[in-house]
Amino acid sequence: MPRFERKQNIFQNKDALGESYQPERIEERDEEIEAYMDALQPIIDGWEPNNIFLYGNTGVGKTAVTEYLLDVLQEDATEYDDVDLSVLGVNCKTLNSSYQVAVELVNTLRPAGAEISTTGYPQQTVFKKLYGELEALGGTVVIVLDEIDSIGDRDELLYELPRARSNGYLESTKVGLIGISNDFKFREQLDPRVQDTLCERELQFPPYEASELTNILESRAEVAITEGGCDAGVLNLCAALAARDSGSARQALDLLRLAGEVAENNDDAGIREEHVERARSKLEQERVEEGMRELTTHGRLALLAVVSKAAKESTPCRTRELYQEYEALCESSGTDSLAQRSVHNHLSDLRMLGILSAKENRSGSRGNYYSYELDVPFSSAVDAMADVLYLDAEIETIRDIARMNSVA
Numbered sequence: 001m002p003r004f005e006r007k008q009n010i011f012q013n014k015d016a017l018g019e020s021y022q023p024e025r026i027e028e029r030d031e032e033i034e035a036y037m038d039a040l041q042p043i044i045d046g047w048e049p050n051n052i053f054l055y056g057n058t059g060v061g062k063t064a065v066t067e068y069l070l071d072v073l074q075e076d077a078t079e080y081d082d083v084d085l086s087v088l089g090v091n092c093k094t095l096n097s098s099y100q101v102a103v104e105l106v107n108t109l110r111p112a113g114a115e116i117s118t119t120g121y122p123q124q125t126v127f128k129k130l131y132g133e134l135e136a137l138g139g140t141v142v143i144v145l146d147e148i149d150s151i152g153d154r155d156e157l158l159y160e161l162p163r164a165r166s167n168g169y170l171e172s173t174k175v176g177l178i179g180i181s182n183d184f185k186f187r188e189q190l191d192p193r194v195q196d197t198l199c200e201r202e203l204q205f206p207p208y209e210a211s212e213l214t215n216i217l218e219s220r221a222e223v224a225i226t227e228g229g230c231d232a233g234v235l236n237l238c239a240a241l242a243a244r245d246s247g248s249a250r251q252a253l254d255l256l257r258l259a260g261e262v263a264e265n266n267d268d269a270g271i272r273e274e275h276v277e278r279a280r281s282k283l284e285q286e287r288v289e290e291g292m293r294e295l296t297t298h299g300r301l302a303l304l305a306v307v308s309k310a311a312k313e314s315t316p317c318r319t320r321e322l323y324q325e326y327e328a329l330c331e332s333s334g335t336d337s338l339a340q341r342s343v344h345n346h347l348s349d350l351r352m353l354g355i356l357s358a359k360e361n362r363s364g365s366r367g368n369y370y371s372y373e374l375d376v377p378f379s380s381a382v383d384a385m386a387d388v389l390y391l392d393a394e395i396e397t398i399r400d401i402a403r404m405n406s407v408a
Helices: 030-044 062-077 098-109 123-137 156-163 192-198 210-224 234-245 249-265 273-293 297-311 319-333 340-352 378-388 392-404
Strands: 052-056 085-091 140-146 174-181 201-205 356-362 368-374
Touching: 030 052, 030 062, 030 201, 052 062, 062 085, 062 140, 062 174, 085 098, 098 123, 098 156, 123 156, 156 174, 156 192, 210 234, 210 249, 234 249, 234 273, 249 273, 273 297, 273 378, 297 319, 297 340, 297 368, 297 378, 297 392, 319 340, 319 368, 319 392, 340 356, 340 368, 378 392
Parallel strands: 052 174, 052 201, 085 140, 140 174
Antiparallel strands: 356 368
């Protein structure tokens, strides 16, 4: 029977490439940190905190910088007797309303065994319980709502909390909100009253450039990788691939970590560029599979229609052309097809997931339309489809067509 053996020829601290790792210094975000510190300064000065909103794509440092600065802020606040600071954090990814966020905050503040149920209360009752817990806590409370866009337009709490003190719901406690979002349009969806109140200070985190990602990788690799465990050019390649795709430090770090695992599994002495390429292919397939888990059957068939068109070298193509391909796939699978408008909505979802890209075409008096194509490698998309769709014959036909057309 095989046994587990420890491998340490490449990694000396692989955790340093993980999402939970807190570096001693945040690289390549000096301007954002300076602006963020300026927005947090009223807390140290003893005033009511600003409400702050952070925008930026996944992996560009919003949450990492927030955690880093709030740790520093809490440490520095202990130097002042008149500043009593508490920080509460809630990830809203699984919460879709103000009610659910309020319940989560109440239960975070209450001791174990005294939590309230997630249903059964009027919303204002939950808000009242939250005000009571905040008033009992006292001092200055900063509430961080990560992935705040998940609550959609059910944003009553975002209006109520910043005004709780002026409306008499809180007397001694001063509350500030920090909202973190990947959706640059989320602010536009908010009630105008919420916009005026919540978004006092807005900070944007742009995607990282390749040179910035290289510096981040070099800093982490010093901790994570053994001496001589990484060939020259590997970090630059990871940085370039991530910068070209999303500008995400998370993606660059994942590439390096997975490339190291590929090298270790091959019993190679160090990470080479070929390991990075294999890691990229695996990550891209995982990205498609993860996105597909959020899709309905018709969303998957819409994606397969794009894959089929790509195999025929017929992308980018318009919705009406994809719809014909989609209808044929529905017929093959014995599935009733949806209307073209519904398929268009599924294509938009695939675009939001980063699986498709779309180009807007302006055609004058005939109106505007979008042309869609894959935003991931063809092979990654096909392999992912094969794992989740029971259309083996259709997928094999697509592969045959792709081979004839030399589609990678």
